[in-house]
Amino acid sequence: MRTSQLIDQLGEDAATHPPKRPLPWALVITGALLAGALLMFSLFSIRPDLSRVAMTYGFLLKPGVAALVAIPALRLIVDISHPTGEPMRHLPWLAVGLVVLVLGVATEMMLIPPVQWSARLIGYNPAACATSVFLLAIPIVAIMIFAIRQRATVRPVLAGSLAGLFGGAVATFLYAVHCPDDSPFFLAVWYGLAILLLMGIGALAGRFFLRW
Amino acid sequence: MTAPPSTPDLDGLFAAGLDGDRIAYQRFLDEVARTMRAFLHKKMGSDKTADVEDVVQDVLIAVHTKRHSWRPEKPVAAWLFAIARYKAIDHWRSHSRHSHLDIADFESVLSDNQAEPVILNYELERAVGALSGRSRDVVSQISLKGQSISDTAKHLGMSEGAVRVAFHRGLSALSERFKDNDK
Numbered sequence: 212m213r214t215s216q217l218i219d220q221l222g223e224d225a226a227t228h229p230p231k232r233p234l235p236w237a238l239v240i241t242g243a244l245l246a247g248a249l250l251m252f253s254l255f256s257i258r259p260d261l262s263r264v265a266m267t268y269g270f271l272l273k274p275g276v277a278a279l280v281a282i283p284a285l286r287l288i289v290d291i292s293h294p295t296g297e298p299m300r301h302l303p304w305l306a307v308g309l310v311v312l313v314l315g316v317a318t319e320m321m322l323i324p325p326v327q328w329s330a331r332l333i334g335y336n337p338a339a340c341a342t343s344v345f346l347l348a349i350p351i352v353a354i355m356i357f358a359i360r361q362r363a364t365v366r367p368v369l370a371g372s373l374a375g376l377f378g379g380a381v382a383t384f385l386y387a388v389h390c391p392d393d394s395p396f397f398l399a400v401w402y403g404l405a406i407l408l409l410m411g412i413g414a415l416a417g418r419f420f421l422r423w
Numbered sequence: 424m425t426a427p428p429s430t431p432d433l434d435g436l437f438a439a440g441l442d443g444d445r446i447a448y449q450r451f452l453d454e455v456a457r458t459m460r461a462f463l464h465k466k467m468g469s470d471k472t473a474d475v476e477d478v479v480q481d482v483l484i485a486v487h488t489k490r491h492s493w494r495p496e497k498p499v500a501a502w503l504f505a506i507a508r509y510k511a512i513d514h515w516r517s518h519s520r521h522s523h524l525d526i527a528d529f530e531s532v533l534s535d536n537q538a539e540p541v542i543l544n545y546e547l548e549r550a551v552g553a554l555s556g557r558s559r560d561v562v563s564q565i566s567l568k569g570q571s572i573s574d575t576a577k578h579l580g581m582s583e584g585a586v587r588v589a590f591h592r593g594l595s596a597l598s599e600r601f602k603d604n605d606k
Contacts, residue, residue: 212595214456217480220591221487222449228584230441230491294489294505295497363492365509420580422513423489 233361236289243354247381250347255389269393272315274384276398279308281380284373288355291370292362298369308380315395323394334392337401343389344382344405352378352409356416364421371417372410379406433499441490452483459483459507466511474518477555481510484592488585517556550597558593561586 264270283304290296323331334340355374364370383402392401433454440448456479463475485506493502551562564575565586576586 212480212592212599214476214480214483215453216595217483217592218449218452218456220595221452221483221588222445224584224588225440225448225487225490226443226445229443231582231584232491293494294492294509295494295501363489363506365505423485423581423585 231361234358236358239354239358240285243351243378244381246350246354247347247378247385250350251382251385251389254347255343255386257388258391261388264393267393268315268318269395270387272312272395273387273390273393273398273402276308276312276315277380277384277387279311280305281377281384283307284377284380288359288370288373288377291366291373292359292364294363294365296364298366298373305376312395312399316399319395328396331394332396332400334394334397334401337392337397340386340390340392340397341401341405344379344386344402345408347386348375348378348382348405348409351381352413352416356413356420359417360420363423364417367417367421368414369417370421372414374417375409375411375413376406378413379409433503437490437493437499438495441493452486455486455503456483458503462507463511474514478507478511478514480592481514482507484585484588485510488582488588551593554593554596557581557585557589558596561589562593562597565590 258264283301286301286304287298290301291298319331320328352374355377356371359370359374379402383398383406392398433451436447436451436454440451459479459482460475463478464472482503486503489506493499551559553559554562560579561575561581564570564578565572570578572583572586572590575581575590576583579586581589
C-alpha cells in the first residue's frame with residue numbers, strides 16, 4: 212500500500228474514533244492497592260502480637276523498606292509508560308530502600324550472636340512467606356501492566372520488571388502485618404527472592420504484553 | 424502530495440488534529456512521513472527504499488494508535504523521535520529474523536498465475552501469507568478464519584483500532600495486488 216493511502220485511512224480512522232483515554236494513574240494505583248489489600252485480608256490474619264512488635268526495628272524494616280522501594284518504583288513506572296519519559300533519572304532513588312535494608316542487616320548482625328543467624332534467616336516458614344508475597348503481588352502486577360499497556364512504553368521489558376518490583380514491594384508492605392519473622396536477614400533473602408521472581412515474570416510479561 | 428510549508432508547525436497541526444480537524448491531522452501525518460523518510464534514508468542508506476517505506480508506515484500507524492500518549496507540555500518532535508526510534512529498532516529486529524521473505528518471490532508467484540480468471544483459495548492464502556506480519560495475522564484471522572475484529576484484537580493482543588488499521592492496510596494491499604494481476 213502507498214503511504215499516502217495509509218495516511219488517508221488513518222485520517223478517516225481519527226475522524227471516526229477519538230483517541231483512547233488511559234485510566235488515570237490515581238485510579239490505577241487505588242485499584243492496585245485495594246486489590247492487594249482485599250486479597251491480603253481475605254487470605255491472611257493480622258499477627259496477634261502486632262501491637263507488641265510494632266515499634267521494633269525488625270518489624271518496622273519490612274513496611275519501611277517496602278515503601279521506600281514501592282514509591283520510586285511507581286515514579287519510574289509513570290515515567291517509563293511514556294515514550295519521552297526518562298525513567299533512568301529516577302533510578303538512583305531505588306537505592307535508598309536498599310541502603311536502609313543493608314543498615315537493618317548490619318544492625319541485626321551486631322545485636323544477634325552469630326550462632327543464631329541461620330535460625331533467624333530461616334525463620335518459621337520461609338517457603339510460605341515467599342509464596343504468599345508472590346501471590347499477593349500477582350494482581351497488583353497485572354493491574355500495573357494493564358495500565359502501562361494502555362499507554363506507550365518504549366522499554367517494554369524494563370517496564371514489566373518495574374511493575375513486578377512495585378507489586379512485590381506493595382505485597383511485602385501488606386504481608387508484613389501477618390508475617391511472624393522479623394529478622395532483616397529473612398526480609399532480604401525470602402522477600403527478596405519473591406520480588407526478584409516477580410521482576411523476572413514482569414519482564415517476561417512486558418516482552419509479550421507491553422510491545423506495540 | 425502537496426508541497427508542505429518550509430517550517431511546518433507540527434505541534435499546531437497535531438493539536439488541531441487531536442481536536443478533530445481531519446485535514447490538519449492528515450497534513451501532520453504527511454509531514455511525519457516526509458521527515459521520517461528523509462531521516463531513515465540517511466540512517467539506513469538509499470538502497471533500502473522498501474524497508475524505509477515499511478518503517479515509515481509502521482511509524483505512522485504507531486503514531487496514530489498511540490496519539491493519546493503525547494503530552495501537550497512536551498514538543499511533538501521529541502515524542503515522534505521516541506516512537507520512530509522504537510519502531511525502527513523493532514523493524515530491524517523482526518526483519519533480520521525474516522529476511523528470507525522477499526516481495527520479489529511473491530510477485531513471481533503471481534505472474535505465474537496470470538492466466539487464471541478467478542482468485543483461487545490457495546492463491547488468496549498465499550497472498551495473505553505474503554503480507555507484512557501484522558496485516559497478515561489480522562487478515563487471516565478475519566477473512567480466512569471469519570473472526571470478529573474484537574476477537575482478533577484479543578487473540579493477537581492488539582487494540583481494536585490497531586486491528587482495524589492493519590486489516591484495512593492488508594485488504595488494500597491484497598486488492599492492489601489482484602487488480603494488477605487481472606490486467
